[in-house]
Amino acid sequence: xxxxxxxxxxxxxxxxxxxxxxxxxxxxxxxxxxxxxxxxxxxxxxxxxxxxxxxxxxxxxxxxxxxxxxxxxxxxxxxxxxxxxxxxxxxxxxxxxxxxxxxxxxxxxxxxxxxxxxxxxxxxxxxxxxxxxxxxxxxxxxxxxxxxxxxxxxxxxxxxxxxxxxxxxxxxxxxxxxxxxxxxxxxxxxxxxxxxxxxxxxxxxxxxxxxxxxxxxxxxxxxxxxxxxxxxxxxxxxxxxxxxx
Amino acid sequence: xxxxxxxxxxxxxxxxxxxxxxxxxxxxxxxxxxxxxxxxxxxxxxxxxxxxxxxxxxxxxxxxxxxxxxxxxxxxxxxxxxxxxxxxxxxxxxxxxxxxxxxxxxxxxxxxxxxxxxxxxxxxxxxxxxxxxxxxxxxxxxxxxxxxxxxxxxxxxxxxxxxxxxxxxxxxxxxxxxxxxxxxxxxxxxxxxxxxxxxxxxxxxxxxxxxxxxxxxxxxxxxxxxxxxxxxxxxxxxxxxxxxx
DNA sequence: ACAAAAGTGTTTCCTTTACACCCATGT
DNA sequence: ACATGGGTGTAAAGGAAACACTTTTGT
Numbered sequence: 001x002x003x004x005x006x007x008x009x010x011x012x013x014x015x016x017x018x019x020x021x022x023x024x025x026x027x028x029x030x031x032x033x034x035x036x037x038x039x040x041x042x043x044x045x046x047x048x049x050x051x052x053x054x055x056x057x058x059x060x061x062x063x064x065x066x067x068x069x070x071x072x073x074x075x076x077x078x079x080x081x082x083x084x085x086x087x088x089x090x091x092x093x094x095x096x097x098x099x100x101x102x103x104x105x106x107x108x109x110x111x112x113x114x115x116x117x118x119x120x121x122x123x124x125x126x127x128x129x130x131x132x133x134x135x136x137x138x139x140x141x142x143x144x145x146x147x148x149x150x151x152x153x154x155x156x157x158x159x160x161x162x163x164x165x166x167x168x169x170x171x172x173x174x175x176x177x178x179x180x181x182x183x184x185x186x187x188x189x190x191x192x193x194x195x196x197x198x199x200x201x202x203x204x205x206x207x208x209x210x211x212x213x214x215x216x217x218x219x220x221x222x223x224x225x226x227x228x229x230x231x232x233x234x235x236x237x238x239x240x241x242x243x244x245x
Numbered sequence: 246x247x248x249x250x251x252x253x254x255x256x257x258x259x260x261x262x263x264x265x266x267x268x269x270x271x272x273x274x275x276x277x278x279x280x281x282x283x284x285x286x287x288x289x290x291x292x293x294x295x296x297x298x299x300x301x302x303x304x305x306x307x308x309x310x311x312x313x314x315x316x317x318x319x320x321x322x323x324x325x326x327x328x329x330x331x332x333x334x335x336x337x338x339x340x341x342x343x344x345x346x347x348x349x350x351x352x353x354x355x356x357x358x359x360x361x362x363x364x365x366x367x368x369x370x371x372x373x374x375x376x377x378x379x380x381x382x383x384x385x386x387x388x389x390x391x392x393x394x395x396x397x398x399x400x401x402x403x404x405x406x407x408x409x410x411x412x413x414x415x416x417x418x419x420x421x422x423x424x425x426x427x428x429x430x431x432x433x434x435x436x437x438x439x440x441x442x443x444x445x446x447x448x449x450x451x452x453x454x455x456x457x458x459x460x461x462x463x464x465x466x467x468x469x470x471x472x473x474x475x476x477x478x479x480x481x482x483x484x485x486x487x488x489x490x
Numbered sequence: 491a492c493a494a495a496a497g498t499g500t501t502t503c504c505t506t507t508a509c510a511c512c513c514a515t516g517t
Numbered sequence: 518a519c520a521t522g523g524g525t526g527t528a529a530a531g532g533a534a535a536c537a538c539t540t541t542t543g544t
Contacts, residue, residue, distance in 0.1 A: 014305045018263040020336065020354055060259045061352075064337040089334040089356050091265065092309040107306075109265055109354070111334050163486075179523075198507065200524075221522025222514035241408075424496075443534065445497075466495025467541035491544100498539070505532075512525070517518100 018091075021110045022068045023056035023147065025087060025154030026077070028119035028134065029171075031183040036158065037119065037134035038151055040143070041076070044131070047098055048144035052135075054151070056110065069113040076132065078123040083170040087112040088153050090146050112150040114157050118171045162188050164243055166208065169229035175212055177224035178203070185245060193245060202245060208234045263336075266355045267313045268301035268392065270332060270399030271322070273364035273379065274416075276428040281403065282364065282379040283396055285388070286321070289376070292343055293389035297380075299396070301355065314358040321377065323368040328415040332357040333398050335391050357395040359402050363416045407433050409488055411453065414474035420457055422469035423448070430490060439490060447490060453479045 026039040040052040055076045059068045069084060089111045096108035124132055135141070137155050140148065161167045168184055182199050194202070203209065210230045215223035271284040285297040300321045304313045314329060334356045341353035369377055380386070382400050385393065406412045413429055427444050439447065448454065455475045460468035 015264065016304050016306045016308070018265045018304075018354070019260065020263045020265075020352075059261050059263075059336070059352075061261045062338050063261070065334065065354075066337075086334060089310065089331060091304070091356065092311075093307050107265075107304075109263070109310075111336065177523090194506090195508075196523090197509085197525080202506090217515070218522075220516045220520070222524075224523060422496085439533085440535075441496090442498080442536080447533085462542070463495075465493065465543045467497075469496060494541100494543085496539100496541075498537105500537080501535090503532100503534080505530105507530075508528095510525105510527085513523075514521100515523095516521085 016093075016107045018107045018109050020059045020065075021056050021108060022059060022065055022072065022113055023054040023110050023150055024069055024072055024084075024113045024115050025054055025150050026073065026115040026117060027137075027154065027158055028117050028122060029184050029187045030119050030134075031180070031187055034183070034187045036137045036155070036188055038137055038140060038154070039077070039124075040133060040135050040140070041127075042131040043144055047096070051144040052141050053144035054112070054147045065111050066113075069111075069115075073115060076125055076127075077117070078125055079117045080121055081118055081171055081173075083116040083167050085114050087114040087150065087157060090149070095146055110145070112153070114154045116158065116161075116167055116171050118173070159188060163245060164241075166229065166234060166244060168244070172229075175214065175226040175228050177216055177226060178209075179224060181227075189245070199245065206237075206242070206244070208237070261338075261352045263352045263354050265304045265310075266301050266353060267304060267310055267317065267358055268299040268355050268395055269314055269317055269329075269358045269360050270299055270395050271318065271360040271362060272382075272399065272403055273362050273367060274429050274432045275364050275379075276425070276432055279428070279432045281382045281400070281433055283382055283385060283399070284322070285378060285380050285385070286372075287376040288389055292341070296389040297386050298389035299357075299392045310356050311358075314356075314360075318360060321370055321372075322362070323370055324362045325366055326363055326416055326418075328361040328412050330359050332359040332395065332402060335394070340391055355390070357398070359399045361403065361406075361412060361416050363418070404433060408490060409486075411474065411479060411489060413489070417474075420459065420471040420473050422461055422471060423454075424469060426472075434490075444490060451482075451487070451489070453482070 028037050028039070030037055039055065041055045043049050043051050043053050055072050057068055057072045059065060063071070065086070066084070073082070073084070089109065091107070091109035093107060095110075098108055137151070140151055142148065143151070162185060168181060172180060172184070178200055179196070181203065182196050185193070185199065208230050209227045210233070212226045212228050214226040216226055217223040273282050273284070275282055284300065286300045288294050288296050288298050300317050302313055302317045304310060308316070310331070311329070318327070318329070334354065336352070336354035338352060340355075343353055382396070385396055387393065388396070407430060413426060417425060417429070423445055424441070426448065427441050430438070430444065453475050454472045455478070457471045457473050459471040461471055462468040
C-alpha cells in the first residue's frame with residue numbers, strides 16, 4: 001500500500017499536500033431584538049492576527065470533520081440544543097496566506113459548518129467580549145480569510161432551512177408557545193411572510209406539533225398553550241418535499 | 246512561515262495530513278428511455294480494483310477544487326453544455342483503505358461534485374463500455390469507497406435543483422421545444438408532478454422562456470415552437486425564492 | 491380523411507391572504 | 518372594566534388539477 005503511494009508520487013509529483021480545517025458559522029436568533037446573530041472570534045495568532053473570524057480548527061488524526069466541528073464548538077460555547085450540518089468546502093489555492101510559494105505547496109482547505117443554537121441558552125466560554133462576540137448578520141465586519149463568504153453562505157442556508165425543514169424545533173426548548181416559533185421565523189425571514197393568525201393555522205395543519213395541555217402565562221393576557229414537536233409524526237414526512245411556512 | 250508551521254507541528258503533533266480528491270457524480274437524462282443516468286468508471290488500480298466508482302482525481306498543486314473537477318470531467322467525456330457544482334465533502338478517517346495505520350496518518354478527503362450534462366451530446370472518451378458506462382440511477386451497483394453515498398446525495402440534489410432552479414436549461418440546447426423540457430422533468434421527477442398542459446402554462450407564466458418564432462417539425466403532427474431561455478428575464482428573479490414546476 | 495403531435499381553454503377544487511372577531515388573564 | 522396577549526373564523530382572491538377541445542402538420 002505504501003509502495004502504491006510512492007509509485008503514484010513518482011508518476012505525478014505535482015500532487016498538493018493539504019492541511020484541513022473546519023470553520024463554524026454559528027448562528028443564533030435574538031427574538032427579543034428581532035435579529036439574527038453570528039458568533040465571531042478575534043484571531044489570536046498569525047495570519048490575520050487581530051481580525052475577526054469564524055471559530056475554526058485544524059483536523060486532527062483520527063478525527064472526522066464533524067468531530068472537529070463539534071470540538072471547536074464545545075471549546076467556545078456551552079449549549080444544550082444545537083443543530084449542525086456541513087456547509088461548503090473552500091479549497092482554492094492562495095485562500096490562506098500561509099500557502100506561501102516556499103511552503104512546498106502545502107495547501108489549507110477548509111470545510112465550513114453551519115450551526116444553529118438557542119440564543120438564550122448559550123454561554124460563551126472563557127474569552128472576553130473583546131475577543132468573542134455575537135454580531136448581527138447584517139453588520140458583520142471584514143473577516144479573516146474567506147470567512148465573509150462562509151457567513152453569507154450560512155445565512156442563506158439558515159433562511160432556506162427554516163422554510164423547508166424543522167430546524168427551528170432543534171433549537172427551541174422542549175415545549176414552546178406558537179408565538180415563540182413565530183418570532184423566530186419573523187426574525188429570520190422578515191415580517192412579510194405571513195401574519196400570526198395564518199402562520200398558526202399553517203404550522204398546526206402540518207400535524208407535527210402537539211398541544212401538551214400546559215399553559216404559560218406571561219403577565220397580562222391569555223396564557224399561551226405549550227406545544228411540543230412530535231418527531232414521530234414528522235418521521236414519515238422526512239425526505240418528502242414539504243414547506244414549513 | 247515555514248518556522249510558524251514547524252512550531253505548530255511541535256505544539257500539536259496530532260494534526261492529520263491530507264490528500265484531497267474530487268469525485269464527480271455526473272448525471273444525464275435519457276429522455277427517450279425516460280430515465281436518469283449516472284456515469285461510472287471501473288477502477289483500474291488499487292484500492293478496490295475492478296469495482297465501479299465515480300470518476301475522480303487527486304488535487305494538484307496550484308489547482309482549485311473546481312479546476313480538478315473540470316479536469317476529470319474533460320478527461321472522461323466530451324460535452325458542450327454542462328452544469329457543475331460542489332456537492333458534499335467526505336473526510337472521515339478510514340473512508341479510504343489507503344489510510345492504513347502504517348501510513349503515518351495520511352488521510353484521504355474527497356470533495357464530491359455534482360454535474361449535469363446533456364445525454365445526447367456526450368461523447369465518452371477513450372475507454373470501452375467495459376470500463377466506463379452510464380448506469381440508471383436506480384440500478385447502481387455497489388461502488389468503491391463511499392461513492393454510493395455520493396450518488397444518492399447527487400440524485401437528490403438533481404431533483405431539488407430541477408424544482409427550484411433553471412438547471413434544466415443549462416443542459417438543453419440553445420433552442421428547445423416545451424415538450425423536450427417536459428420530458429426532462431418527467432424523467433427526473435416522475436410522471437405524477439403535472440400533466441403536459443399544466444406544465445406548459447406554469448413554465449410559460451414564469452416569463453423566462455421566449456418564443457423564437459421558429460418551428461420544429463418531427464414527422465407527423467403540428468410543428469412545435471422553439472423556445473429560448475431568457476437569462477436577462479431570469480436575472481432579477483435569481484436569489485428570489487421561486488419554483489420551477 | 492385521419493392520425494399524430496402541439497397548443498388552448500374551462501371547470502372544479504383547494505390554498506393562501508387579509509382581516510375581523512372572540513377568549514382568558516392581570517391590574 | 519379594560520388593556521393585553523392568545524386563539525378562532527370567514528370571505529375574497531389566487532393558483533393547482535383534471536380534462537375536454539382546437540390547431541397544424543404528414544401520410
